[in-house]
């Protein structure tokens with residue numbers, strides 16, 4: 123893992139579609155070296171997934187996103203990890219984090235309707251062992267996702283010619 | 286000290302009707318100096334572009350990033366706190382202190398924030414101040430060519446005579462001792478340079494500067510060094526002429542926030558010079574400008590205090606785009622040297638058989654890509670076009686595709 127690897131990762135994080143050829147040109151590496159480095163990063167589990175950021179509202183999908191706070195009692199032997207693993211395996215769970223503060227887990231859950239979310243949280247999550255309390259916040263509007271400001275068009279107004 | 290106004294020469298005696306000339310020749314209200322400034326060579330492109338859709342503009346001279354938000358917030362804060370009055374003519378003390386230590390840390394120069402630094406309304410004002418502070422009517426000013434479009438007009442407005450100093454592609458757009466010696470006369474007062482260079486992306490390293498320093502000293506010239514692109518140096522480190530001992534007392538250094546911090550619209554920069562010259566420039570500045578915009582000065586303080594990461598990210602992005610874009614140009618058959626600084630590629634288009642002007646005009650009409658003909662920057666730019674790679678990678682790749690189609694169609 124060196125600076126070139128990190129540069130590759132930074133580019134891919136901002137645009138995962140950049141190919142090895144272009145990456146090589148941008149970073150002064152040969153395409154085959156880029157390919158090799160990417161392969162190593164993938165195998166090592168550093169590069170996890172190539173994905174897209176989608177404004178589902180604009181796509182006409184009226185799905186619901188909820189932020190769920192969980193208070194749990196850690197297990198004597200496993201701490202938080204085994205409970206986390208159980209929660210993480212649900213496809214409805216988009217992200218899961220252990221945080222400091224007044225609750226333990228922050229979970230992002232998606233569903234088609236509010237009802238679906240309510241059923242999922244009460245039926246699947248709240249009923250797990252060791253869950254002491256859940257608080258569900260329904261997302262009203264997403265302003266920024268993965269560093270991408272959804273409510274603002276990118277770019278700025280510039281004169282077409284300036285010296 | 287009282288100012289002496291010259292007495293107006295007109296007579297107070299009222300004239301009789303018969304003395305009033307019957308046919309009045311319409312009087313020109315425009316000064317000869319203003320009249321003497323040639324119109325912008327790019328106007329027709331501008332008008333043409335406004336009639337078109339889907340243009341990719343590589344004609345811009347500014348970054349395509351928003352001002353880093355913490356910098357913008359510092360400006361907003363100053364407004365919200367009601368800090369909206371003039372600053373001292375020289376600019377905020379804190380900003381001058383920061384500029385002084387920034388320059389010494391990055392470029393190894395030594396400027397006293399009290400009497401050698403003036404905060405200006407961009408490098409644009411700095412250029413005008415510097416030239417007016419040192420140029421008398423009839424003085425010759427050598428302008429390293431190709432260069433930013435304001436240099437010659439600035440000299441002319443001060444009554445000086447701009448003389449082009451050719452810095453052609455063969456010399457990697459640098460000032461060479463031979464070229465300099467050829468153009469220096471007894472009347473030469475000042476040499477204006479800009480490295481990293483707009484439009485060519487050329488840079489001058491320490492050895493290049495040392496090679497001309499003796500000539501500057503021997504002929505008792507002053508050096509005006511516009512270093513607005515200093516942070517955008519991709520090979521090696523930027524060298525400030527003022528860090529070279531023999532040049533320190535001969536140099537006026539201009540720099541600013543527009544390019545490195547994406548702050549073109551804020552209008553803030555600085556002039557650094559030995560105190561005698563800075564003092565003269567300050568006299569002009571205090572009457573012509575009073576002070577640089579106060580909110581912009583607060584934003585600039587934040588730029589120097591807390592925007593190193595944001596700046597580094599922008600520079601890294603420019604470097605990658607440069608590599609991508611220049612490789613693309615060479616691939617489609619437009620030979621282009623790898624520019625070492627700024628955010629411009631300056632390919633030669635001579636192989637196409639078109640002039641730079643024809644090339645730019647036809648490329649705009651036929652493929653909707655805007656570039657600037659090299660001659661707009663002086664005669665050493667003839668046969669080249671300036672392409673700013675301050676555009677998204679997607680736009681740059683599309684621009685390369687279109688330029689490729691255009692070249693194949695010629």
Ligand SMILES: Cc1ncc(COP(=O)(O)O)c(C=O)c1O
Pocket residue numbers: 285346406407408409410433479483511513541542543549552553554
């Ligand atoms: C070489 C050069 N000097 C000065 C300027 C003007 O800079 P500022 O925005 O600081 O007035 C520019 C802007 O394009 C430039 O390219």
